[in-house]
Amino acid sequence: MYKKIILAVDGSDHSLRAAKEAVKLAKGSEGSKITIVFVADHDSAKNEVLHSSSSAELDLQRRKKLQPVEEAMAAAGIKYRVEILRGTPGPTIVDFANKEEFEVLVIGSRGLNSVQEMVLGSVSHKVVKRANCPVLIVK
Amino acid sequence: MIEKIKLEWFSNIKGDILAGIVVALALIPEAIAFSIIAGVDPMVGLYASFLIAVIIAFVGGRPAMISGATGAMALLMVPLVRDYGVEYLLAATVLTGVIQILFGVFKVAKVMKFIPRAVMIGFVNALAILIFMAQVPHFLGINMVTYIFVAVTLAIVYIIPRFFKAIPAPLIALVFLTGAAIFGGFELRTVGDLGTITQSLPSFLIPSVPFNFETFMIVLPFSFALAIVGLLESLLTANIVDDMTGTSSDKNKEARGQGIANFVTGFFGGMAGCAMIGQAIINVKSGGRTRLSSLFAGVFLMFLIIVLGEMVIQIPMPVLVGIMIMVAIGTFDWTSFNYLKKAPKTDSIVMVATVAIVVYTHDLSQGVIAGVVLSAIFFVAKISKIKVQEKLLEATHYQVQGQLFFASVDDFLDKFDFNVEDKDIVIDFTDAHIWDDSGVGAVDRVVLKFRENGNKVEVVGLDTGSQKLIDQLAIFKSDNAKLPTH
Numbered sequence: 001m002y003k004k005i006i007l008a009v010d011g012s013d014h015s016l017r018a019a020k021e022a023v024k025l026a027k028g029s030e031g032s033k034i035t036i037v038f039v040a041d042h043d044s045a046k047n048e049v050l051h052s053s054s055s056a057e058l059d060l061q062r063r064k065k066l067q068p069v070e071e072a073m074a075a076a077g078i079k080y081r082v083e084i085l086r087g088t089p090g091p092t093i094v095d096f097a098n099k100e101e102f103e104v105l106v107i108g109s110r111g112l113n114s115v116q117e118m119v120l121g122s123v124s125h126k127v128v129k130r131a132n133c134p135v136l137i138v139k
Numbered sequence: 140m141i142e143k144i145k146l147e148w149f150s151n152i153k154g155d156i157l158a159g160i161v162v163a164l165a166l167i168p169e170a171i172a173f174s175i176i177a178g179v180d181p182m183v184g185l186y187a188s189f190l191i192a193v194i195i196a197f198v199g200g201r202p203a204m205i206s207g208a209t210g211a212m213a214l215l216m217v218p219l220v221r222d223y224g225v226e227y228l229l230a231a232t233v234l235t236g237v238i239q240i241l242f243g244v245f246k247v248a249k250v251m252k253f254i255p256r257a258v259m260i261g262f263v264n265a266l267a268i269l270i271f272m273a274q275v276p277h278f279l280g281i282n283m284v285t286y287i288f289v290a291v292t293l294a295i296v297y298i299i300p301r302f303f304k305a306i307p308a309p310l311i312a313l314v315f316l317t318g319a320a321i322f323g324g325f326e327l328r329t330v331g332d333l334g335t336i337t338q339s340l341p342s343f344l345i346p347s348v349p350f351n352f353e354t355f356m357i358v359l360p361f362s363f364a365l366a367i368v369g370l371l372e373s374l375l376t377a378n379i380v381d382d383m384t385g386t387s388s389d390k391n392k393e394a395r396g397q398g399i400a401n402f403v404t405g406f407f408g409g410m411a412g413c414a415m416i417g418q419a420i421i422n423v424k425s426g427g428r429t430r431l432s433s434l435f436a437g438v439f440l441m442f443l444i445i446v447l448g449e450m451v452i453q454i455p456m457p458v459l460v461g462i463m464i465m466v467a468i469g470t471f472d473w474t475s476f477n478y479l480k481k482a483p484k485t486d487s488i489v490m491v492a493t494v495a496i497v498v499y500t501h502d503l504s505q506g507v508i509a510g511v512v513l514s515a516i517f518f519v520a521k522i523s524k525i526k527v528q529e530k531l532l533e534a535t536h537y538q539v540q541g542q543l544f545f546a547s548v549d550d551f552l553d554k555f556d557f558n559v560e561d562k563d564i565v566i567d568f569t570d571a572h573i574w575d576d577s578g579v580g581a582v583d584r585v586v587l588k589f590r591e592n593g594n595k596v597e598v599v600g601l602d603t604g605s606q607k608l609i610d611q612l613a614i615f616k617s618d619n620a621k622l623p624t625h
Contacts, residue, residue: 045383
């Protein structure tokens with residue numbers, strides 16, 4: 001079915017649930033591969049740099065957020081790779097997904113709390129609007 | 140070489156020019172407001188932002204970073220300008236450049252990693268508080284219209300970006316409210332009340348101060364503080380840009396570049412500056428990636444001043460106040476409150492102490508230095524905790540755990556019970572390390588003191604480094620060694 005799957009995660013519980021659905025999709029056909037995308041938000045760069053002692057530590061923190069997702073992939077024996085992108089989450093995910101021509105995009109329904117969502121708008125909503133491939137939003 | 144120039148200048152022309160324009164527009168209100176904080180004509184800050192942005196484009200170590208007149212630097216200059224005048228500030232700016240070039244040559248950027256994050260968090264928070272405090276006299280208790288203008292400015296800068304991002308909201312507030320003030324004829328203080336604008340390019344002039352030792356001693360402490368704070372903010376900003384772009388940068392080159400930029404700026408009537416966290420973030424978010432954006436931002440800024448100079452002096456002060464309040468809010472690290480709850484108590488103390496000292500002295504450099512010293516003391520106190528466990532096997536075993544050095548020697552000596560006679564004693568250093576001659580001296584004392592009472596003492600489990608120190612310095616090896624009398 002889908003061989004080229006992109007999974008957008010932010011380290012929240014929602015994105016872990018999305019990961020499990022992505023695994024189900026991947027299992028549907030032989031030789032499919034999941035690309036896990038995490039966006040380091042430009043808006044939190046100042047804060048994150050200030051609170052970490054080195055860039056190596058910051059990288060490690062980000063990879064740690066992805067660990068449960070990676071474990072879910074590994075446990076199911078799915079091939080995957082991790083891409084850490086930088087920018088504003090919504091547009092950055094869309095640009096990457098469209099450029100690399102993925103067949104399906106999987107994303108959690110919400111990671112932000114409701115106040116943040118009201119101010120910033122939902123990332124998944126933006127992605128649905130602008131991505132060229134089918135999008136699976138996981139509740 | 141040509142490849143590198145291409146990459147660092149022309150790999151992203153459209154994005155860089157657009158970002159440069161956005162940055163230039165956002166720089167105008169800040170450069171003017173920071174000049175007013177420092178107590179100098181707006182031109183001093185505008186020239187500085189133009190010159191530094193352009194020079195750094197060529198000699199900086201971090202492409203896509205924006206430098207110019209900043210609040211941190213302006214706050215340090217206040218007493219110098221007040222007591223001695225602007226010419227001394229220009230001299231101090233030149234000397235700041237020289238000090239920073241030396242920092243770069245001697246690779247001081249590396250020392251930055253010894254500045255704990257608690258101090259850096261304290262630094263940005265203190266900076267935010269000082270910027271805010273500097274605004275208070277410009278709006279408190281003047282008149283009702285002033286309050287309204289501040290409030291409207293804040294409303295514009297926080298609401299408009301949600302719907303419209305192409306033009307920086309502070310500039311929209313500036314243009315809109317300046318117009319409103321002129322046509323409404325409100326009674327407001329303007330930039331013109333505090334200084335003048337000259338619509339010309341900066342020109343070379345040697346600061347007119349007496350060239351003697353006295354002048355040097357007046358400006359040196361200021362230059363030193365400016366050099367440290369400028370470098371600190373520049374390297375923090377460089378790290379942020381590194382992270383935002385996923386690339387690395389040459390920190391020593393940046394230190395040198397900041398030095399060159401300040402050195403030159405001082406001779407052209409500009410005040411000392413450094414990298415700007417807020418502007419650098421705006422630049423990268425607007426698509427700036429190479430040196431071109433910084434160059435273009437500087438050039439476009441100067442162009443705007445020459446064209447719009449007339450309007451600048453009519454800008455009402457409360458609008459600048461509103462923009463500076465926004466800058467202060469943006470600078471403050473709002474996760475600090477969470478940090479205070481979660482971080483180790485000593486880190487929290489260092490952070491709060493850094494802020495408190497800066498707010499009290501109005502000097503960012505003093506807060507940073509005090510914060511670093513305080514964390515060093517806490518660190519030494521933490522690792523100087525040494526444990527000695529006594530175990531009775533066929534011989535009396537003392538298991539030492541921890542770091543043995545000058546700060547832990549007293550603790551170490553207290554742990555032994557010397558009221559024993561004719562016993563076999565083993566002191567085991569497997570889980571310990573000896574760092575200096577005070578540590579070796581302490582081992583000497585323990586061994587010799589036990590021996591005085593006819594005990595047999597053996598020292599075991601030394602790691603290579605500790606063994607080497609013992610071999611070089613210890614006296615207990617020789618059987619007729621005596622306890623030093625002091």
